[in-house]
Every structure is written in structure tokens, then in C-alpha cells.
Amino acid sequence: MGQQPLPTEIEVGGRQYGLRKVFKNDFFAITSMYEGGDGRILLKVNRTAPFGIVPMRWVGRLLAAKEVAALTRLADVSGVPRMICRWGATGLVREYIEGRPLEKGARVGDDFHRRLAETVDEIHRRGMAYVDLEKCENVLVAEDGCPYLFDFQISWYVPRRWGGELWPVTVLRRWFQQGDRYHLLKLQRRTRPDQLSPEALAASYRKPWYVRLHKMLTWPVTWCRRKVLDRVDPRRRAGERGRVDEEMIGVM
Secondary structure (H helix, E strand, O other): OOOOOOOOEEEEOOEEEEEEEEEEEOOOEEEEEEEEOOEEEEEEEEOOOOEOOEOOHHHHHHHHHHHHHHHHHOOOOOOOOOEEEEEOOOEEEEEOOOEEEOOOOOOOOOOHHHHHHHHHHHHHHOOOEOOOOOOHHHEEEEOOOOEEEOOOOOOEOOOHHHOOOOOOHHHHHHHHHHHHHHHHHHHHHHHOHHHOOHHHHHHOOOOOHHHHHHHHHHHHHHHHHHHHHHHHOHHHHHOOOOEOOHHHOOOO
């Protein structure tokens, strides 16, 4: 958002909400929690400010539209926050889920990974792939112990009217979905290895060729992106890039 601050109050559905917490402010988006008479909601505003002389508002519009479409398509899926409304051209408001990011070595309930797999399976049945399960922190552990997938910026979905059921789009979708299933196994190995059979545990270490290919093809872009973000967000060593520490809340 550049130098433009977040609003201290917003109106959603005729109700007023006040800014209570900023969770993340990175190169691409700022995510914050608002609280009001109807509980808590989450506001995510994608980038609007230019990067140097390069306009970036179109990126923010694209990311917002993509995430809104994904949340709308998954509106009735357990483990996915409910979409509430758009917020301007580059933002969205969705249901706020109280919880914490999944961490490597964290102890989760016996049915956690079964529930997470069911959510991912339903996403796949709707012609989508989540794509972003590589890191533990991309999964939210709710207060009741249930898993939630909350960030759909890079999820994969191509509508039928845009050729989503044509080859090679269906092949790419299948590879992304297979990648989701591999990363589910890896997440379970990182948090509940006791639930895996010896065969499944061994499989969690065998990275499929399409996952290796994806990483190889995207590595140059990832490397350049990290170099740029190291300049604009040097607090990377403190944790996840863009994560706002408690003492920083209210500074923005």
C-alpha cells in the first residue's frame, strides 16, 4: 500500500469494525484483523503501490480476483474460511479463524491430518489444486484443533470457459494435485510421523519428479524475488517474511 495506512475503522455489511491486529505486511499484501459488534473479520489488501517506476496495482487486482474466485468456489467446504465481500479493487474480507500456524514438530490431534486430507480432496474434486502446502505455516490450526487452508493466492484453477478441461491444462492440474498429496504426506511426517506406516514414511522422502521440475523451473524467479525482497523487507531473519511482531502492531 506504500505510504497509505490501513483504515482504523471499516464498514462491512452495515456494521463497524475497528483495526485490532496486523498479521503480515509483505511485498504483495497486508493482512489484518478487525473487530466489531459482529465479531472478528480478516481484511487482506493486495499491493497497490508501484515498485519503483513499475506499476503494481494490476498485480494486486489480479491476486485479489484470483483469491475471491477460489474462496467463492469453496464456500461450503469444511476447512476453508468463508468469503464475506470484496474490498475495493485489490482487497477482500473473509471470515476470521482464531488459531495458530502449523509448526514443524507441533503436536496435533489424531484426526488433524485426516481432516486436512479431506479438505484437500474436496478442493481437488472441484477442479482445483491448492499448490501452497510445502510449508507447515501455510496450514492454520484452529482453536478447536481443526485444520484450515487460508491463503489461496497461488492456488490453481482454470475455468472450463477458459479451456480448463482441455489438454494440457488438465495434465498440469493433475500434477499440481499430485504435488498437494505429496506435501500432505510430508506435513504429516513433520508433525505426526507416528501415524505413518514405514512405507508412507519412506514415500514422504521421495520427492516426485513433477515437484522437482516445478521447483527447478520456478527457481530463477524465486531467487530474483528473494533478492528484491531482501532489500525491501530485511526483517526476514526474524521469521516469516513480512510477519509483524507484536511490538510492531499499531506502528503502521
